[in-house]
Amino acid sequence: MKEIVVISGKGGTGKTSITASLAYIGGEDLIIADCDVDAADMHLLMDPDFGKAEDFFSGELSLIDQDACIKCGKCQDVCRYDAIPIIDSQYIVDPLGCEGCGYCARVCPTDAITNSQPNVGKCFVSNIRTGSTMVHARLSIGADNSGKLVAKVKKDAKAIAEEQKKIAVLVDGSPGVGCPVVSSLSGASFVILVTEPTVSGLHDLRRVYELVKKFGIKAGCIINKADLNKEVSDDIKIFLKEEDIVLLSEIPYNVKFTEAMTNGKTIVEYDKELGNIISESWEKIKAIEGL
Amino acid sequence: MKIAIASGKGGTGKTTLSTNLASFIAESRECVLSDLDVEEPNSGLFIKAELIHEEDKFKMIPEWEKSKCELCGNCQAVCNFNAVLKMGKMIMVFPELCHGCYACSELCPTDSLPMKQKKMGELKFYKKGNLNFIESKLIIGEEQAVPLIKQTIDYVDEKFGEDVIKIFDSPPGTSCPVIEATKDADFVILVTEPTPFGLHDLKLAVETVKQMEKPFGVVINRHGIGNDGVEMYCREDNIDIIARIPNDRLIAEIYSRGELLYSTIPSVKEAVKSISNYVDKFNSQKKRETK
Numbered sequence: 102m103k104e105i106v107v108i109s110g111k112g113g114t115g116k117t118s119i120t121a122s123l124a125y126i127g128g129e130d131l132i133i134a135d136c137d138v139d140a141a142d143m144h145l146l147m148d149p150d151f152g153k154a155e156d157f158f159s160g161e162l163s164l165i166d167q168d169a170c171i172k173c174g175k176c177q178d179v180c181r182y183d184a185i186p187i188i189d190s191q192y193i194v195d196p197l198g199c200e201g202c203g204y205c206a207r208v209c210p211t212d213a214i215t216n217s218q219p220n221v222g223k224c225f226v227s228n229i230r231t232g233s234t235m236v237h238a239r240l241s242i243g244a245d246n247s248g249k250l251v252a253k254v255k256k257d258a259k260a261i262a263e264e265q266k267k268i269a270v271l272v273d274g275s276p277g278v279g280c281p282v283v284s285s286l287s288g289a290s291f292v293i294l295v296t297e298p299t300v301s302g303l304h305d306l307r308r309v310y311e312l313v314k315k316f317g318i319k320a321g322c323i324i325n326k327a328d329l330n331k332e333v334s335d336d337i338k339i340f341l342k343e344e345d346i347v348l349l350s351e352i353p354y355n356v357k358f359t360e361a362m363t364n365g366k367t368i369v370e371y372d373k374e375l376g377n378i379i380s381e382s383w384e385k386i387k388a389i390e391g392l
Numbered sequence: 393m394k395i396a397i398a399s400g401k402g403g404t405g406k407t408t409l410s411t412n413l414a415s416f417i418a419e420s421r422e423c424v425l426s427d428l429d430v431e432e433p434n435s436g437l438f439i440k441a442e443l444i445h446e447e448d449k450f451k452m453i454p455e456w457e458k459s460k461c462e463l464c465g466n467c468q469a470v471c472n473f474n475a476v477l478k479m480g481k482m483i484m485v486f487p488e489l490c491h492g493c494y495a496c497s498e499l500c501p502t503d504s505l506p507m508k509q510k511k512m513g514e515l516k517f518y519k520k521g522n523l524n525f526i527e528s529k530l531i532i533g534e535e536q537a538v539p540l541i542k543q544t545i546d547y548v549d550e551k552f553g554e555d556v557i558k559i560f561d562s563p564p565g566t567s568c569p570v571i572e573a574t575k576d577a578d579f580v581i582l583v584t585e586p587t588p589f590g591l592h593d594l595k596l597a598v599e600t601v602k603q604m605e606k607p608f609g610v611v612i613n614r615h616g617i618g619n620d621g622v623e624m625y626c627r628e629d630n631i632d633i634i635a636r637i638p639n640d641r642l643i644a645e646i647y648s649r650g651e652l653l654y655s656t657i658p659s660v661k662e663a664v665k666s667i668s669n670y671v672d673k674f675n676s677q678k679k680r681e682t683k
């Protein structure tokens with residue numbers, strides 16, 4: 102079973118629209134995992150039924166029992182994150198600031214501090230309109246550990262794919278180069294890099310590819326809005342050649358791209374011409390990965 | 393006066409707005425722009441200014457000193473992030489997992505784990521006339537953005553007084569990094585697109601700023617595409633729409649070359665002007681209230 106991850110470094114390149122299109126083309130052969138847990142949007146195009154929901158607990162959060170607290174201030178002294186302010190002459194843990202290191206509880210002389218595992222999000226397994234299954238999630242606001250939630254979404258999607266003998270898991274990856282995208286990439290067999298010919302697009306592509314390289318994953322690239330800037334487009338192609346990244350396709354700048362999304366449709370359903378380009382990319386990936 | 397520019401998702405035009413707004417304001421008075429999207433800082437591509445200072449940024453991690461260690465295992469027991477492990481007669485520290493809480497170090501009975509500096513990124517300070525630009529970049533493979541964001545804000549606070557306008561280009565999303573980047577702001581500008589994805593992500597961003605009890609307003613980018621969902625949502629929830637930047641292929645082309653827009657595109661100039669006026673009004677109102 103293969104794992105194909107779509108990433109873009111930064112948002113706005115059309116990553117999710119393209120992933121949704123691939124999900125539509127692949128239909129029942131694929132299990133979908135939305136690992137962009139911070140701003141999950143796949144569900145807007147996939148019409149999920151939120152069939153199974155599960156709370157996700159991770160990390161730790163401290164809580165001070167005011168009856169037991171003798172106001173010695175030791176907890177505040179050791180907290181490196183300034184997460185224990187004094188409010189109305191009480192020591193209170195600020196849940197948005199607390200890193201969950203547990204140091205305060207270890208030094209409290211009266212054991213007034215307890216740690217609990219906070220609910221940091223929800224994880225869903227849904228039937229979607231492509232006839233397949235999607236695992237997706239919603240991270241709570243200000244929550245840490247999005248990397249762990251990403252790992253869970255992927256693990257669940259893989260388990261379903263194996264059980265149902267699907268050919269691959271298709272992952273809408275997280276943005277950035279930090280912890281969540283590291284989780285998105287680990288274990289991937291192929292990475293699709295979605296970029297656009299802008300100086301920032303190329304900049305982010307280079308940066309995120311450094312990470313892909315660390316994992317040693319084979320990569321292909323889709324250039325969206327390819328005709329927006331020929332010069333930068335050429336620079337991207339030179340970069341791809343240097344790094345031995347397959348150029349999967351070039352999608353022209355087209356308002357239909359956004360129109361499709363506004364109508365709740367994938368691009369392949371909405372526009373034949375754009376759809377064909379994406380279908381071709383999918384054929385290339387299948388050939389490379391032997392699907 | 394601190395203004396954070398944020399969005400539920402990347403790629404909505406956050407960087408475009410920050411760089412154009414800061415450059416516009418700097419035409420008449422001193423202004424600082426700080427790129428806190430440390431995973432993928434992009435503002436620097438649009439600001440052509442002179443580098444006047446750079447420094448490495450460090451996080452503190454424990455380093456094991458063998459000589460006095462009694463191998464009691466306390467360090468492993470107190471680390472909530474599994475970043476210290478006792479393996480046979482060795483204590484191993486995993487720097488990328490360490491959150492720098494100091495617990496293992498300060499609770500070690502023999503002082504065998506002194507905290508040492510480890511480079512996590514670089515800060516650069518550029519200047520051009522009234523415009524000060526400060527950018528930090530995380531080293532690839534470094535998973536935690538928050539400490540670097542925090543140090544960058546501290547640097548800006550140290551260098552510039554209260555009355556200088558400070559614009560923070562925040563990282564995308566609703567998790568820890570964006571909370572860190574916006575929690576000191578006096579006002580938050582949320583940038584969105586008038587599409588279903590944009591609306592969905594805007595709602596998450598609104599929830600986040602409301603939880604932080606920050607005053608905020610919305611700027612709609614690529615106005616004219618998509619539908620009127622965002623406008624209706626803002627009207628119903630009494631959210632100010634501060635400005636609208638039209639959808640225009642020419643804007644996308646200029647952006648793709650890494651150039652600023654407001655001097656060539658009148659509608660963008662209008663937009664940054666109204667944002668600047670809005671912010672001034674907000675500021676003087678706030679000053680009056682505190683008096």
Ligand code: SF4
Pocket residue numbers: 162163179180181182183184185194198199200201202203204205206493
């Ligand atoms: S658990 Fe750590 S971060 Fe949270 S309040 Fe206690 S010392 Fe501070």
Ligand code: SF4
Pocket residue numbers: 165169170171172173174175176177192208209210211212213214
């Ligand atoms: S260390 Fe314990 S007793 Fe002391 S102020 Fe903190 S919670 Fe209260």
Ligand code: SF4
Pocket residue numbers: 460461462463464465466467468483499500501502503504505
């Ligand atoms: S707590 Fe200190 S003495 Fe004990 S094993 Fe760790 S480093 Fe060694």
Ligand code: SF4
Pocket residue numbers: 202453454470471472473474475476485489490491492493494495496497
């Ligand atoms: S400083 Fe804190 S997070 Fe880092 S290794 Fe020590 S106990 Fe763990």
